[in-house]
Amino acid sequence: MDMHTVVVGTSGTTAQDVIAVARGNARVELSAAAVDALAAARTIVDALAAKPEPVYGVSTGFGALASRHISQDLRAQLQRNIVRSHAAGMGPRVEREVVRALMFLRLKTVASGHTGVRPEVAQTMADVLNAGITPVVHEYGSLGCSGDLAPLSHCALALMGEGDAEGPDGTVRPAGELLAAHGIAPVELREKEGLALLNGTDGMLGMLVMALADLKNLYTSADITAALSLEALLGTDKVLAPELHAIRPHPGQGVSADNMLRVLAGSGLTGHHQDDAPRVQDAYSVRCAPQVNGAGRDTLDYAGIVAGRELASAVDNPVVLPDGRVESNGNFHGAPVAYVLDFLAIVAADLGSITERRTDRLLDKNRSHGLPPFLADDAGVDSGLMIAQYTQAALVSEMKRLAVPASADSIPSSAMQEDHVSMGWSAARKLRTAVDNLARIVAVELYAATRAIELRAAQGLAPAPASQAAIEALRAAGVQGPGPDRFLSPDLAAADAFVRAGKLVAAVEPVTGLLA
Numbered sequence: 001m002d003m004h005t006v007v008v009g010t011s012g013t014t015a016q017d018v019i020a021v022a023r024g025n026a027r028v029e030l031s032a033a034a035v036d037a038l039a040a041a042r043t044i045v046d047a048l049a050a051k052p053e054p055v056y057g058v059s060t061g062f063g064a065l066a067s068r069h070i071s072q073d074l075r076a077q078l079q080r081n082i083v084r085s086h087a088a089g090m091g092p093r094v095e096r097e098v099v100r101a102l103m104f105l106r107l108k109t110v111a112s113g114h115t116g117v118r119p120e121v122a123q124t125m126a127d128v129l130n131a132g133i134t135p136v137v138h139e140y141g142s143l144g145c146s147g148d149l150a151p152l153s154h155c156a157l158a159l160m161g162e163g164d165a166e167g168p169d170g171t172v173r174p175a176g177e178l179l180a181a182h183g184i185a186p187v188e189l190r191e192k193e194g195l196a197l198l199n200g201t202d203g204m205l206g207m208l209v210m211a212l213a214d215l216k217n218l219y220t221s222a223d224i225t226a227a228l229s230l231e232a233l234l235g236t237d238k239v240l241a242p243e244l245h246a247i248r249p250h251p252g253q254g255v256s257a258d259n260m261l262r263v264l265a266g267s268g269l270t271g272h273h274q275d276d277a278p279r280v281q282d283a284y285s286v287r288c289a290p291q292v293n294g295a296g297r298d299t300l301d302y303a304g305i306v307a308g309r310e311l312a313s314a315v316d317n318p319v320v321l322p323d324g325r326v327e328s329n330g331n332f333h334g335a336p337v338a339y340v341l342d343f344l345a346i347v348a349a350d351l352g353s354i355t356e357r358r359t360d361r362l363l364d365k366n367r368s369h370g371l372p373p374f375l376a377d378d379a380g381v382d383s384g385l386m387i388a389q390y391t392q393a394a395l396v397s398e399m400k401r402l403a404v405p406a407s408a409d410s411i412p413s414s415a416m417q418e419d420h421v422s423m424g425w426s427a428a429r430k431l432r433t434a435v436d437n438l439a440r441i442v443a444v445e446l447y448a449a450t451r452a453i454e455l456r457a458a459q460g461l462a463p464a465p466a467s468q469a470a471i472e473a474l475r476a477a478g479v480q481g482p483g484p485d486r487f488l489s490p491d492l493a494a495a496d497a498f499v500r501a502g503k504l505v506a507a508v509e510p511v512t513g514l515l516a
Contacts, residue, residue, distance in 0.1 A: 005029055006104075008111045008126070010037045012312035013104075015304075018209045021129065022101035028126045030111060030119075037113025038122055041320040045116035048326055049075070049191045056328050057195045057318045058116075066417075079194030080160065086153035086198055087163060089138030094151065094203075095432075096166065099134050101206025102148065103155050105311075106197065112314035115196040116326070124159055124187050131182040132168030133158065135175065137203075143413060144334035144424030146317060148203035151425070156197040161186030192318075200315040201334045207428035208307050208341055212300060214435050214500075215344065218442055219297055220515050221504045222351055223256050225445040226289040227263035228467055229358040230270065232452035234369050235282040237261060237270040240290065252297030255516045257290035262512040267464035269456055283367075285357035292354045296347035303340035310337055334424030338407035341427035348434045349396070349403035352441040356396045359389050362448045370459070375451050375482070382485040385448050388492060392444040395437045402434045443495040446504060450474055451482050466511040473507035474498060 004026040006017045010033050020026035030038075048055045054069040061068040062082060070078050107125045110117045135158035141150025157163035161176035179186055187193075230237065240261040245254045264270055281287060318328045363385055365373040376384030406427040412419040450471045453463045463471070475481060479494045498504060509515060 007031050008034055008104075008108055010034050010112050012112070012314075013108045014311060015209045015212065015307060018101050018104060018206060018311070019213055021104040022097040022206060022210065025132065028104065028107065028129050030122055030126060034111040034113070034122070035119050038111065038117060038119040041113045041116045042118050044320050044324050044326065045192050055318075055326055058191045058326065062195060075191050076189065079189035079191070082194040082198065083153050083156045083160060083189070084162070086149050087157045089141035089150040089154055091139035094137040094139060096134050097210065098203065098207055098432075099137050099151075099155065100129065101210065102137070102151060102203040103129055103135075105202035105206055106152060106155065106200055108311075109200055109202070109314045109316060110196065114314040114319045114321070115316045116192045116320045117196045118190065118193065121159070121187050121189070121193055121197075124184060127182075127184050128159065128179070131178075131184065133175070133178050133182065133184075134166040136164040136166065136172060139429065142203060142425035143411065143418070144201070144204060144338055144422035144426070145418055145420070146332040147198070147200040147315065147334065148425050149198050151203045152198045152200065156194065159187045159197070160189065196316055199317050199332050201310060201332065201337050201424065202315075204334055204337045204341065204424040204428040205307065205310050207432060208303065208337055208344075209311070211341075211344060211428075211431050211435050212304055212307060214439075215296075215300055215348065217502045217505060218348075218435070218438050218499070219256075219293060219300065219351070220259065221446075221499050221502075222293055222355060222442050223259035223289075223515070224263055224466075224470065224504055224508055225355065225442055225449055226256075226286075226293065226358065227260040227464075228449035228453060228470065229362060229445060230260070230282070230286050230289070231264060231267050231463055231467055232269070232362055232368075232371070232449050232456060233282070233286060233358075234269055234271070234456075235286045237264045237267070239282070239287050240264070245290065250291075250294055250298060252301070253290050253294030255297060256293040259512075259515045260290060262515065263466045263508055264464050265466065265512070267467065268462035269453070269464075283357075283361060285354050285361065289354065289358075292350060296351050299343050299347045303344055306336055306340045334422030335407065338422040338424030338427045341424060341431050342403075342405035342407050345399075345405075345427070345431045345434045346403045348431070348438045349399040352396045352399045352438050355441050355445045356389070356392045359385075359392055359445045359448045362452050363389055368452070371452055371455060375448060375455065377482065377484045384485070385451070385488075388444050388447065388488060391492070392441050395441050399434055399437050399441075402430045402437075406430060439500045440492075440496050443492060443499045446470075446474065446499060447479065447492060447495045454481050466508040469511050470504060470507045473503060477503065 158175035165175040374384030376382040
């Protein structure tokens with residue numbers, strides 16, 4: 001387990017800390033200020049619980065049942081019951097990294113001192129994370145309002161020693177057994193605590209943070225593969241000139257153009273067509289790569305702003321305010337996060353689409369400017385990369401379906417009390433699939449473009465030094481170059497792993513300098 005430690009304070013957290021806990025198994029500690037804030041807020045909740053007047057979430061039912069005042073002798077049962085009844089997820093298990101992000105982000109809000117949860121409950125949340133215990137959370141059950149209720153409930157259930165969880169060895173066992181094995185006492189929830197553990201946007205936010213990290217790598221990788229395809233197609237790099245992008249000053253467009261230009265520096269292929277097969281302009285998928293990739297980059301930047309605001313937020317209902325009031329609110333609504341999750345699925349689909357168009361151009365002898373059909377060794381006897389493009393096209397088609405926004409839908413729930421919901425969890429789940437598919441799509445272009453460049457080299461045309469570095473790194477990773485037909489799937493899987501791990505970016509940066 002990574003010994004890096006993330007300290008949770010009262011003022012939110014960072015994307016880097018979320019990823020360190022979710023993917024890097026970083027340890028979690030509560031700051032002294034967080035413990036003090038937890039204790040102070042709990043004093044307020046305890047005082048309100050002792051009063052005869054009903055207070056929502058403290059001494060009442062929940063949602064459409066909020067009108068019932070709950071007597072003190074039933075309040076512990078009420079908190080247990082809300083967790084048990086809301087742990088109603090169905091379907092496949094959610095990935096371990098998503099559950100760890102969800103638990104950590106809930107702890108972040110609890111530690112703010114705005115939820116009224118006791119310090120010992122927060123400490124148990126940290127202990128469970130540090131023990132590598134991951135509650136079993138299911139794919140379906142969240143409408144993104146009031147937050148990710150069912151997923152968070154399955155996590156809270158494990159804190160109570162109920163339900164199932166995965167241990168650090170990957171084995172699923174009853175949560176109570178895992179807690180006992182690690183010396184962790186199950187929590188006994190008191191007033192408001194059950195509700196406070198369930199009421200947030202933590203699942204969708206965790207998935208947004210991780211998607212942004214993955215997409216940053218994929219957008220830089222896509223700039224590189226676009227440059228490789230431009231080179232393989234004997235395109236011109238003149239369209240990447242900074243002065244052209246300065247007169248349409250979208251930031252991402254300029255960044256993508258600069259990345260591509262640096263990859264292509266010193267190429268003996270770019271512009272070669274001006275001598276042998278004159279073209280007035282390259283096709284849109286080649287010429288407009290900075291505009292498309294760049295617009296996606298700008299969308300990532302906006303999504304990052306939203307994620308940053310949410311990471312600094314305390315999302316709960318009701319909340320404990322510094323002046324002692326406990327107030328109902330609507331901050332748990334997932335709309336801000338849901339929208340950007342859907343935006344990202346749209347731009348990922350379009351990036352996948354333009355990437356596939358370049359691959360198809362590389363394989364078509366009528367548009368590839370002298371490359372063999374399908375980049376085959378002996379066309380007719382060999383099919384080359386024909387079906388690799390089919391696979392890429394199938395992925396793009398699914399990406400387009402995944403780009404249909406989830407946040408445009410709403411199904412009323414809780415007897416019409418929750419009559420407009422965000423569907424943010426659903427937006428996040430489909431975005432994860434879209435990100436996976438995009439990595440595969442970029443990998444296919446990389447596979448085709450590097451093969452095409454090597455075929456050009458056989459014609460006496462030398463690629464850019466950065467392109468050569470990418471090819472050498474890819475071949476060193478076990479992805480084979482041109483030759484007769486072979487079992488293609490392992491090569492494509494290896495190229496996918498190469499892109500996904502950031503190795504394509506790492507391969508060219510010693511030549512280009514750091515790419516954005």
